[in-house]
Amino acid sequence: MVDKAIELFDCGHRACGGCGAALAARLVMKGAGKNTIVVSATGCMEVFSTPYPETAWKVPWIHSLFENASAVASGIEASLKMQGREEKVVIMAGDGATFDIGMICISGAFERGHDFTYICYDNEAYMNTGIQRSGATPYDASTTTSPSGSCSFGNKLPKKDMPQILAAHGAPYVATASIAYPADLMQKIEKAVRTKGPCYVQVHAPCCTGWGFEGEQTIAIAKLAIETGLWVNYEMVDGKVSKVKKVVRKPVEEYLKTQKRFRHLFKPTRQDAEIAHIQSIADKNAEKYGIDIKLKKE
């Protein structure tokens, strides 16, 4: 068991108040433990945690480029193996580095079967550069490169299913998690780090600046994503889905209404068809993963 009381991602970093990614880093490190080497991709977390000469990382940490974290981790793992060392290798990358620009390196590294854990903190857009659309941006979210406008409701493309893609590479352990469920998140990280081979954990990490909500709402919004079925927490061991987080589902509207990135669905006029489409995405998730708790009739 890893000692969860130890803080390996220290305070004093430069993240926004209420940053979901910073909380994810703290929880991930509690799950991974101190015998860990962290590889970061370029992004918000890298920038807010390591302005030279200060660092928030109390474990060995390396950042090289935006798109090569999994290749760098491959080399570290090979080096540790050759030296007979036991440290665990954990990658921390945002959704842009993971879903988009890092894909070739990720695919190669997962195929080769290196022993590392890849954590994607998913805040659903390029936040470091100013909230541009990524392959993880949800349907209808307004970003600076998929803005809503007089003839657009924002991002028209579906969110890429990275967990499935990596499970298809033969990853022994794939999981989704949320900062709203810290015990579950830490447990999954611990399990991923302990599992031999390339493991993947995608952590839902709301961004108050990019999504447009007050910093104290971060956890509540992350929780609503789960409760509406727009984010599903589950595990995939050897490609088989298990341990799905079940909920009594709320309508997606309750989640959408909390964030400025979806404001155009409600103002100046309510867009029933668009909201219904997003509801259908949640319904499909519910059916695919079986998340609905059926309430017994009184």
Added chain:
Amino acid sequence: MMEITEGSHAVAEAVRLCRPQVIAAYPITPQTHIVEALADMVANCKLDADYITVDSEFSALSACLGASAAGSRTYSATTSQGLALMFEVCFNVAGMRLPIVMSITNRALGAPLSIWNDQQDSISLRDSGWIQFYAEDNQEATDLHIIAYRVAEDFSILLPAFVCFDGFILSHTYEPIDILSQEDVDKFLPKFTPYQRLDAADPISFGMYATPDYYLEFRYETDCALKRAKGVIQKVGKEFGTMFGRDYSALVEGYRLDDAETAIVAMGSICGTVKDAIDEMRDAGKKVGLLKIRVFRPFPDDEIAQALSKVQRVAVLDKDISLGSKGAVALEVRDALYKTGIPVKGYILGLGGRDVRKKDIKEIVSLVEKGIGDQFFGLRKELL
């Protein structure tokens, strides 16, 4: 032990003798024979290394970066498009001061696609912070790999190094090569000791970002280290000479230069052709000599100025072009000789594998004597 072997295989033997612990490489012509030979050594337990078959050259150098930061001696090899794909990582490796050694079997860059030799690939990375060695023949290519590790890993340097040798012309040519023994190389090149490494027992952060308050000093210190490499190359090259009888202490090397009126400056395998042409011109009474540049980065400006101080004119052969300007070597040689007033003319030749013969060298000498230069040489006029 003398062996008649292919350049690529001789280089692979030299790399094996350097005991790299992690090799990451991606196949590209004409580099393949090196990495195939190394993979074969690993498969037959002749080399105790982790050989990572990566998805791209970009991943190859990224994996070397990680392995080097974690504390291993690392190796890769590439050329041309592969090196271009590594562009971003090359700057990163040098900025992070990681002593990776990489072979470059020099090849042209597309478009148009060409698998044949020139030196545009490594020359284009001249600003990246890597030490750049250029070999004239396969013995030199082989020896320079062993020297490159010693220089790169020196705690006063800590910079990566390219060992460049011309694709096909050297990489695929059989020559008698003196392959050193493991015992001797172990004496010359000790076990790798990283200056710093990723280590859970002593956590440090690598590759942090620098604000405008810090960035300039990082660049300055990297530049200082690269310039310091001159002295270390001279020292290590001399030591190699003492141990193995082949002295590589000179960053530039003269051939029949002492009383020369015309000097040709060149890098790589073309130097062999130039030497033969010079011998024939000398027999005909022409006072011509060669200055071979073995180390292009750090640039040996003082050494060039000194070696060429007595000549009347200089012809620089460039197997590269900074499009819209001139050949990279000619520009820098002219800069080195600026204070002397000696006229320097550049000739762009041999691009994309175009053959350069002795008679071409003689023609260039007669051109520089007439003050004609700073031009392409050997163009097929009927195609233009």
